[in-house]
Amino acid sequence: MAQHQVNYLKDGGLPVALTTIDKVVNWGRSNSLWALTYGLACCGIEMMASGASRYDFDRFGTIFRASPRQAELMVVAGTLTKKHAEFIRRLYDQMTEPKWVISMGSCANTGGMFNTYATVQGVDRVIPVDLYLPGCAPRPETLQYGVMLLQQKIRRESASRAQKPKRLM
Amino acid sequence: MRAYTPKDNVQKKPYYTDRYWVAPQVAKHEVSSDAVFARDLEAISAKFTVLEAYIQVDQMVVIINAEDNFGVIELMKNSLEYNQLSELSAIDWLAAEGKFEIFYQMLSMSKRKRVRIKCKIDEKESIQSVEKLFRSADWSEREMYDMFGIVINNHPFMKRILMPDDWEGFPLRKTYPLQGDEFASWYEVDKIFGKEAREIIGPENRDPARVDRYDTERFARLGHEVPRGADISQGEPDTPLVYQESEGVFLIEKFDAEKSVVISDRDR
Numbered sequence: 001m002a003q004h005q006v007n008y009l010k011d012g013g014l015p016v017a018l019t020t021i022d023k024v025v026n027w028g029r030s031n032s033l034w035a036l037t038y039g040l041a042c043c044g045i046e047m048m049a050s051g052a053s054r055y056d057f058d059r060f061g062t063i064f065r066a067s068p069r070q071a072e073l074m075v076v077a078g079t080l081t082k083k084h085a086e087f088i089r090r091l092y093d094q095m096t097e098p099k100w101v102i103s104m105g106s107c108a109n110t111g112g113m114f115n116t117y118a119t120v121q122g123v124d125r126v127i128p129v130d131l132y133l134p135g136c137a138p139r140p141e142t143l144q145y146g147v148m149l150l151q152q153k154i155r156r157e158s159a160s161r162a163q164k165p166k167r168l169m
Numbered sequence: 170m171r172a173y174t175p176k177d178n179v180q181k182k183p184y185y186t187d188r189y190w191v192a193p194q195v196a197k198h199e200v201s202s203d204a205v206f207a208r209d210l211e212a213i214s215a216k217f218t219v220l221e222a223y224i225q226v227d228q229m230v231v232i233i234n235a236e237d238n239f240g241v242i243e244l245m246k247n248s249l250e251y252n253q254l255s256e257l258s259a260i261d262w263l264a265a266e267g268k269f270e271i272f273y274q275m276l277s278m279s280k281r282k283r284v285r286i287k288c289k290i291d292e293k294e295s296i297q298s299v300e301k302l303f304r305s306a307d308w309s310e311r312e313m314y315d316m317f318g319i320v321i322n323n324h325p326f327m328k329r330i331l332m333p334d335d336w337e338g339f340p341l342r343k344t345y346p347l348q349g350d351e352f353a354s355w356y357e358v359d360k361i362f363g364k365e366a367r368e369i370i371g372p373e374n375r376d377p378a379r380v381d382r383y384d385t386e387r388f389a390r391l392g393h394e395v396p397r398g399a400d401i402s403q404g405e406p407d408t409p410l411v412y413q414e415s416e417g418v419f420l421i422e423k424f425d426a427e428k429s430v431v432i433s434d435r436d437r
């Protein structure tokens with residue numbers, strides 16, 4: 001008799017895991033959120049800090065990519081000017097589905113302190129936003145918490161169906 | 170006796186004005202008080218009309234006619250050793266006198282002196298570029314055009330520098346509203362989605378303290394918790410306070426003051 005006999009029926013030790021396709025796909029999606037580098041102003045510094053070694057975004061599977069084709073998460077970190085608005089929309093359109101957007105900081109949420117003629121009063125006027133992070137600037141911990149919330153959101157979604165069209169406003 | 174002043178509306182007007190207050194002015198001195206500036210001014214006025222000249226905070230200010238600007242700056246650069254144009258811009262005096270004031274701030278490294286050349290132009294007038302003399306004037310003049318709408322003659326690349334090319338209006342004019350005019354407030358919507366989308370997207374929220382009581386889509390709201398997107402324009406359902414034991418829990422009873430017994434005899 002083998003010395004280390006596996007008792008399949010004891011302790012739930014069956015070498016079988018039952019799950020759904022949705023869960024597997026969403027598990028994959030939520031743990032490899034590749035983010036588009038979108039630092040627009042001072043919040044961009046905090047976003048870079050979250051990616052760097054001290055806060056280490058890589059352990060969430062969030063790796064910053066410089067191309068919209070390889071990214072599925074857009075962290076809009078900073079002040080969006082009206083001149084730049086068309087480019088953010090173009091880059092958003094170039095990202096492949098499924099895609100998510102985090103609006104980081106007061107400026108991206110509402111225009112923040114820049115209540116002037118040249119600033120877009122919230123990126124949700126241009127692209128649909130999944131998550132708003134308050135703060136000026138939000139600390140890297142906040143951004144990481146935000147990404148974890150987004151992961152929870154992705155895990156709740158149904159992976160097999162096409163993404164529901166998102167509300168712009 | 171002191172005159173009676175109503176105490177209830179002191180906010181409406183200033184109740185105290187200093188009769189002896191004089192707006193502070195930066196003192197102006199004669200140009201002849203500085204030998205280097207006096208020689209420079211002599212050289213300029215020998216060739217061009219000088220409307221006014223004085224020294225303010227150790228810098229000479231020379232006011233000239235707008236059509237002489239290129240000549241004066243050429244003279245300053247080539248003969249008077251002012252080898253740096255550190256700043257160039259305009260000031261909007263349209264409301265007061267219908268004119269723009271244009272200033273050129275110059276620095277001489279060898280003389281360690283600064284001179285400001287000023288001239289005035291009308292709103293529709295244009296001015297000669299000094300980009301041929303100083304490369305730094307290139308972007309400054311583009312910015313002047315961008316912000317004030319002053320057209321520069323002979324500029325190699327007369328184009329807006331900060332605002333988008335299709336922008337309307339000149340933001341640094343005193344008549345331009347800080348939060349933008351009609352064009353500015355719809356700029357990104359018109360450009361990306363077209364004018365039809367204005368109604369769907371809605372006007373900008375320019376009130377930073379605004380909270381919409383009946384908006385259940387956004388992240389911040391007041392009132393009782395309701396599911397996202399629920400229509401509560403008719404008022405949302407109250408969330409009543411429920412206690413766990415009110416339904417009846419095993420072994421737990423709600424305290425009833427009627428049935429309770431007060432023990433008066435402590436030694437019992």
Ligand code: SF4
Nearest residue numbers: 042043105107136137
């Ligand atoms: S929210 Fe604050 S930190 Fe972030 S971009 Fe705006 S001003 Fe900078």
